[in-house]
Amino acid sequence: MSYISELRAVVGTRPLILPGAAAIVLNSDGHVLLLQRADTGGWGLPGGFMEPGESLEETVRREVMEEVGLELDGLTLMSVFSGADQYFRYPNGDQVFNVTTVYTAKARGWNFHLDPEEATTAQLFPVDDLPNDLIAPEVPILEHYVRIVKNLL
Template sequence: MVANYIHDLREFVGSRPLVMAGAGVIVRNEADELLLQLRADTKDWGLPGGSMEPGESLEDTAKRELFEETGLHAEGFRFLRMCSGPEFYARYPNGDEVYNVISVYEAHSVSGEFAMLDGESLDLRYFALDDLPELNHITQKMLSGLLIP
């Protein structure tokens, strides 16, 4: 599990910045609303997604994170963009710092019932694109030009 891998890395480097590869997943329902998660660590809204585990492909990461954070399954994923650079830096409430390299995917043929299985989500909700809550800065950058101006 990625939490153990990251935990093991943190044992060596402490809170110093890490370069982390991961995936973010765009899920839209039949009303074209966007699925967002209220994150347990930062208490802000963002896309489901997370860090790659050793041996995974980025698409495997998207599939696993979607299920772990939402309980949903997707039959397929379409790659949309790769995000990196200083605007994808994050410092978490516990002091950990990361420079994210994020592949953004759109999930297709999504099924299942909401289930927050990994403790990383406080809430899951679909939002109309013209009525999104305040998004965390990384999600804003990931969606910029894709779904939001």
């Protein structure tokens, strides 16, 4: 049983505040890797919740490896996202307020090995052509990243 499953056994679907990490994984053209999530059907960044004893860097590296089978090169801290716009209600009713540390990174190779329990599809998108059906907590993260990119041009 996972850490979150153990918590859910005690609190049910009530909101939890959960730390996690996500990666904006970029290819050489600056396209962003997004996953179509198996649990919601929406698009999101690779990443997930921290396990006890893990650092945020370890979390993001583990999650990207588990979800898409990619090893990351160096991580660059982009920002930390929290607050009301990081609330999410999963289809099963579980509620969470994410505290997400987001890194930018490049992958070592692009051979995807999707975990079908995590994602149904992985795809690279230009930053000016992201899918409309992003999961809600990812919207402010990707908007922030797009603003950074546009300010660099």
